[in-house]
Amino acid sequence: MKNIWYSFMNEENKSIRSFVRNLLFIFIFGFVVLLSVLIITLNKYEEVEKKAYREVAETVLATKLENIQDDVKSVTSDLMMLAESGNLKKFWSDKEGNIEDLKAEFLNLSIHHEVFDQVRLIDEKGMEIIRINYSSARPSIVPKSKLQNKKDRYYFYDSFKLDRNEVFISPLDLNVENGEIEIPLKPMIRFATPVFDSQNVKRGVVVLNYYGQNIINEFVNQRNPLIKDQLMFLNSEGYWFKGQRAESDWGFMYEDKQDLTFENEYGAVWDSIVATGQSQFETKKGMFTFKTIYPIPKKLTPSRNEQQHINDDYHWKIVSFIPFHILNEKSNLRWKQALFILAFLSISWLFIFYRLAKTQYFKIKSQVALKEREIALGELNATKDKLFSIIAHDLMNPFNSIIGFSDLLNEQMKLKDYKRIEEYAEIIHNSSNRAKDLLSNLLEWSQSQIGRIDFNPERYDLKKQIDEIVLLFSNNAQVKSIEVTTQVSSGFTMCAQKEMINTVLRNLISNAIKFTMPHGEIVIAAKQLEDEVLISVIDNGVGIPFDRLAKLFQISENETTLGTANEKGTGLGLMLCKEFIEKHNGRIWAESEIGKGSSFKFSFPLDKE
Structure with missing residues (x-):
């Protein structure tokens, strides 16, 4: 490294320094472009993600608003x-004759709806005429001796003031018995309206005590994965009917919880919520989406100005709050991943930069020795020629000896010089063996360059083979959290070339x-059919387009594809599988559907004894 640095600084190596400057410029330019693309892409993703959160919050609240209004309307x-x-109009003219029919009608309503704690008819003096109580999972008519006077209750005198077709709805609160909040908690809303006789004279009110828990359940039940426990249901004063923490609910009903309000926890956000009927905005704490519910239907609202003012003030707020850490959770993760990738690429580029600079240094230095190497190359060529000459000579010499001494042997046979005959025969024999040895060595060397696989089927345990291959790929599967299961019975044996089937299954x-x-x-999976063995490898992956299925096993149509984690393949595996299965007189094919996965199957005949 020290020698390379000195070479860079040497005046004689200006070309090296110029190369390094250009390479550094390319590196910086590429880094800036990549960083810009990452920032633009991540910001776009963040924008799209926040838009999705906004749309989901709006949709969920709109659905909740509609559901609650439908419940109230019902x-x-x-x-x-x-x-x-x-029956009620007849009752006012003939009380004794119609009271039982009226009780039956009130009871029937309670039985079929199962949402009313009480159904009552109260006369103009506040005295209960009929009361249906829902207790122990069944409604019952309260005896006349236990009916009470409710003239001092706010819901009686507020509703008795109304005209025909006007409705009074009490605040949503908890049911109180004998001055104590009923346990378990029983949220309650009272609906009331005046009733008139056939002469249009106001005779009393009908009151329905509705289980408010039904509205709360309708509010909290939702399945959208983007909106988890972030919905809040509040009254007009900012107290929670249902919040993110159970201990904050119904704070206005308890003396020691009067400070548990939305305003005390979220500050100025409450001012924005109170100021308008619905909106959506972001703060440092997160994204708020809210809507206002006016429980009393417009066509049933009181017509008098002072009552109208009361009705406008009576409303609920439903709020979706997505905290900042959830709103930006995926964005932060993407930024961390992007920075990691950027750091990795930067280190890789720096390493490549160093390697290229080093390569260029040695390239320039090598040019200095090029002429010397040209001389050495000439010598190498001469050596090569000499080598071929030696090989030719080694091959020719034995044959020359054989031919020459064969002639001499022939002459000596005529002269019957047996001593020379024996000598020449020995020379011919030795020369033949030398030629044979040389040719054998050349032949064995050439055969060593050509791979050969013999086809020798044997009977073996298929399940054991599959288990071994699955174990071999267990790390690859675990990296992608993929579950690999086998449906092969124990002791499943077959007769095949084990190494070939091993290669097919591995691919x-x-x-x-x-x-x-x-x-x-x-x-x-593997199963034995009537006259063949069928083996399947089934996945629920990305699938294969229909037009590619028929070309998978054709070498002329060979085409590699990146995997779901950008894995690379050779593109020859399926052709090799096809060749090996066809050696077993079998067939291999694929079935697939985009987005649902693929099934690769192969079969071959059972062995015949």
Whole structure:
């Protein structure tokens, strides 16, 4: 490294310094471009993600608003049905004759709806005429001796002031018995409307005590994965009916929880929520989306100005709050991943930069020795020629000896010089052996360059073979959290060339892991049919387009594809599988559907004794 640095600084090596400057410029330019692309892409992702959060929050709240309004509308519909009941009008003219029919009608409503704690008819003096109590999972008519006077209750005198087709709805609160909050908690809303006789004279009110828990359940039940426990249901004063923490709910009902309000926890955010009916905005704490619910339907609202003012003030707020850390959770993760990738690429580029600079240094230095190497190359060529000459000579010499001494041997046979005959025969024999040895060595060397696989089927345990291959790829599968299961019975044996089937299974299982998404599943199955063995490798990965299925095993159409984690393949595996299966007189094919996975199957005949 020290020598390279001195060479860079040497005046004689300006070309090296120029090369390094250009390379450094390319590196900086590429880094800036990559960084810019990353910032733009991540910001775009963040923008799209926040838009998705905004749209989901709006949709969820709109659905909740509609559901709650539908529940209230259903209750007011039942209320008005009782108020306009024919039995009720008959009751005012003939109380004794119609009271039982009226009780039956009130009881029937409670039985079929199961959402009313009490259904009551109260006369103009505040005395209960009929009361249906829902207790122990069944409604019952309260005896006349236990009916009470409710003239001092706010819901009686507020509702008795109303005109026909006007509805009073009490605040949503907890049921109180004998001055104590009922345990378990029983959220309650009272719906009331005045009733009139056939002469249009106001005779009393009908009151429905509705289980408010039904509205709260309708509010909290949702399945959108982007909105988890971030919904809040509040009254007009900012107290929670249902919040993110159970201990904060119903604070206005407890003396020691009067400070547990939305305003005290989120500050100025409450001012923005109170100021308008619905909106969506972001703060340092997160994203707030809210809507206002006016429980009393417009067509049933009181007409007098002072009552209208009360009705406008009576509303609920439903709020979706997505905290900042959740709102930016995925974005922060992407930034961390992007910075890691950027750091990795930067280090890789610096390493490449160093290697290229070093390569260029040695390249320039090598040019100095090029002429010397040209001389050495000439010598090498001469050596090569000499080598071929020696090989030719070694081959020719034995044959020359054989031919020459064969002639001499022939002459000596005529002269019957047996001593020379024996000598020449020995020379011919030795020369023949030398030629044979040389040719054998050349032949063995050439055969060593050509791979050969003999086809020798044998009977073996297939399940054991599959288990070994699955174990071999267990690390690859674990990296992508892919579950690999086998459906091969114990002791399943077959007769085949074990190494070939091993190669086929390894290729198919490797491909299945390659093209299966993280947390996917791969099933390896084998079964014996009537006259053949069928083996399948099934995945629920990305699938294969229909037009490619027929070309998978054709070498003329060979085409490699990156896996779900950018794994690379050679592109020859399936052709090799096809060749090996066809050696077993079998066939191999694929079935697939985009987005649902692929099934690679191969079969070959059972061995015949």
